[in-house]
Amino acid sequence: MEKKHIEIVLIEDEEDILELLEYHLSKEGYEVTGFLSTENVEQFLEEENPSLMIVDRNLPGMEGSEFVWHLRQLGYKIPIIFLTARDQEGDLEEGFRCGGDDYMTKPFSTKELLLRVEALLRRSGITASSTVRYKDLMLDIQKHQLFINGKPIDLTNLEFRLLHAFIKNPKQPLDRDFLRDEVWGNDSTTFHDKTINVALNRLKKKIDPSGEKNYFAPVWGIGYKLL
Amino acid sequence: MEKKHIEIVLIEDEEDILELLEYHLSKEGYEVTGFLSTENVEQFLEEENPSLMIVDRNLPGMEGSEFVWHLRQLGYKIPIIFLTARDQEGDLEEGFRCGGDDYMTKPFSTKELLLRVEALLRRSGITASSTVRYKDLMLDIQKHQLFINGKPIDLTNLEFRLLHAFIKNPKQPLDRDFLRDEVWGNDSTTFHDKTINVALNRLKKKIDPSGEKNYFAPVWGIGYKLL
DNA sequence: CAAGTTGATAACATTTTGGTTACAAGGCAT
């Protein structure tokens, strides 16, 4: 698996399990840092900026949930998955209450953990894949390349930013001010009314020359929306 | 439990379970809308703007995961929790792959479901529904769109502002000066008496062409009110 | 009921906004 450049912190006092999880997560392309206790983790968080944490509830010294609560108090918003050997509801509730996002009971399947990691990263807006899709449009963020039903379409820089803005907010009317900020940058003092019209027109013509797909619809007096 | 003004959609074909979950979620203060199949759900999503969906994987007609995949293709980002009676890893993987955020296997504890709902809402940043309602009128502020009994009605900008002013102050006579300020903006120096009449007339005709609903009533010498 | 005032409605005029095209200015690679 290729590198994803997504950092995951793993806190687990049973060394076997720690190593096993490190192995599987690394194999998936995540950059994993393992800890046997909560010690030094806070310092690590100050320096690095990991995307997700997997924490055992049952740790020596400070309890996992207590530690997470502490982090949340400090303002850390990092997504957290709890692991636990116990299965009582009280524990589960405590785990969620202190700010956990997901909770898995040992023994669990590695596959499920990986899926939950992925889902949580997705929901948190940390995209492993560098592509965004909408209907038959697929936008490769890194390559600045659009694919329509797999067919590559070259976009200019402006067209790319514009389409990206719309795909990020599908079905929503985006008003002209928003688009000006998002696509052109708010620094422009002189900004002509029709600049957006023309830019969108060019984009429409490029991604749908025959005009049969109707990707965009004008919202009168507001702006445009992606259907 | 007091109202939270958070809307949850529930799709589950076993009526017992549907009712049970509706009961528990309502008791927590959520506004729940239950469906026995995926039918009509898409239309519902167009009109309302729920914050979360709970979907059975095993539905008559369209599979739950297939349906969710479909929604994701259309650009819906709504958080989704899957329910399933099955327990094979393949199913679980499919559930996450098609865009689910969490996955619970029946039988599960209601408590855990509630906790997971809460955690997912927290992580998603709860979107307070941007709608205003009055009787069978529902105004979606973000979409700039009016729905009457679920049927979308396109409004012009002026009509939208006008109706918004009335829905914000239902049953209250709004005088012409107030409406001028609120809807037209107080900067207009030349403002004809009949402008408001004509504008409201157009609005009335658009939202109630047959004139049977009688949304508005004139208040002689003052202005109008929404009944 | 009569007169005056206000509202409803329809037709028309004006203004605002979007679509489209052509052209010009600037950037970038050869």
Place this chain on the structure above:
DNA sequence: ATGCCTTGTAACCAAAATGTTATCAACTTG
């Protein structure tokens, strides 16, 4: 520098929204 590509600007037209005016109906008051 030359030529191509990108992007902004302007001009024009079309469409939509909104304003204006005129006429008639409804209401209020004496």
